[in-house]
Amino acid sequence: MVEGNHSSITEFFIIGFPGLHPSYDSLIATICFLVYFFALVGNTIFLVLFVTDRNLHKPMYFIILHLVVSDVLYSSITLPKIIARYWFQAGTISFTACFLQMYFIHFFGTLNAFILLIMALDRFVAVCFPLRYSTVMTNSTILILSIASCVVATSFSLMMVIRAYPLPYCKSKAIIQCYCDHGSVTALACIDRSAYVFPALVFAMVVLLSPLAFIIFSYCAIIVAVFKIASTQGRLKTLSTCSPQLIIIALYFVPRCFVILASNVGVTFSTDLRIAIIMLYSLLPPMVNPLIYCLRTKEVKESLSKRFKRTVHI
Template identity: 35%
Template sequence: MYMIAILGNFTILFIVKREPSLHEPMYYFLCMLAINDLVLSTSILPKMLSIFWFNSREINFSACLTQLYFILSFSTMQSGILVAMAFDRYVAICDPLRHSTILTNPMVANIGLAVVLRGAILVLPIPFLARRWPYCRTNIIPHTYCEHIVVVKLACADISLSSYYSLSVAFLVIGLDVFFIAVSYTGILRAILSLPTKDARLKTFGTCGSHLCVILASYIPALFSFLTHRFGHNVALHLHILVANVYLLLPPMLNPIIYGVRTQQIRDRLLQLFTRKGT
């Protein structure tokens, strides 16, 4: 899965950089998603593989908090990028004549900067709060990476502040992002249904298919993992661990495959690349 994620996301970056015709907002946001997926998967996979291959089952507490920060901040950034992609599709379908004037290169760069700053700043207090608690219980967690709520539950102190802050950030980020995505797609669906022919409706909706698949692959496992950790006390531990791994490993692997298969421009450039090599 890690090899597919690395190869797939680097291929997306290479194709978009190589082809001037793909230098558009949609593909810039796709490159942001690819970079985010590379960092997110690399923050957990090397250590995870060392556990299985070399039985390296220890991690320094500072390194654990650093890993925790990267996981949460880049997960937050991923959600923001999905909102930006939904906004791009909304403008492209509902107001196509103004698409190039609204989503200029400086605007895309500003959106990217806002996404990065939001993720970096909102998550920053979480590792600092985790560090301040006294840890006098076991130092063993049943996960392959430093999952926040599992780590702070090892503290022999009242961790309500950590728990409430992380819960607030999660609901604020996911709640607002899902709301904005829903608003965008409500407008998109209205615009599509107003088109005169079935072929036109299907063709236009097809341009959103990749994004919808990525949204489902990203949000459903993440929400399930998040909610079961806090409220699913009767859920078996091995299921907790499985879902916690899946929601971080699956999207970085699936995203380039989904966009590679469903986006004709990327698929055509990839075929041209292999055809040239073959000749």
């Protein structure tokens, strides 16, 4: 470990997409602004419905509530700076603020993986052990699991920042990424970073793949349980209760696993394409998830419909 911080850099500049022509800056800023706007509006609608409708005060919706809060905060940590970079060329970020952003990016990324694990656990118990669901998956259980997830996410994020912050940074202050993540920042260190990157990569894989392994196991068990249901209507009804969560989980894990597998089998991407894929799987779910809650979850859809009718009558 490097002792102290002997960096000659006091601030960084977020490049974003290095191969993008400046004439497209306004387009990128507008797209990011719209993504942020719709993410805020969609998640705020769910928050309002949850607060005002006691029918939604159930374990499954408490899990969604945690995901909503995490999505809003993650988007607020990343998107405003990207928008400022492309609309106003204000890409400069202080040394300390960059590492603070790194902490929250990895914190919320890890937290979301474990929230999706809790979501899969909820459906696993509901389908495979329906008689025990009300005693096992209580609001208190969800709270305890959420706190445990925060502890894991905090530990991982602190490890990433504590290992990266003391490195001497003197190569460049240009971050080839749309925000300060561990890989893009440590690439600017003027030492051999392999001893720092490999352990962080291994731990990141453990944090990502451990929830994914349980999620795969739980949905395999759910599929087996569904096929044991005698009636076709019963099977479809059971699957319909799982489909929103399964879509959300797929949006989070499938692109990440694709990037990891592609890099390990020798598939290479251009820098701009790699950043675009990362941005897609990082920032699209916060915008899309509210549509899934509201359009594919029966009770949320009913609550939204009642709210809309009440507003129209007023």
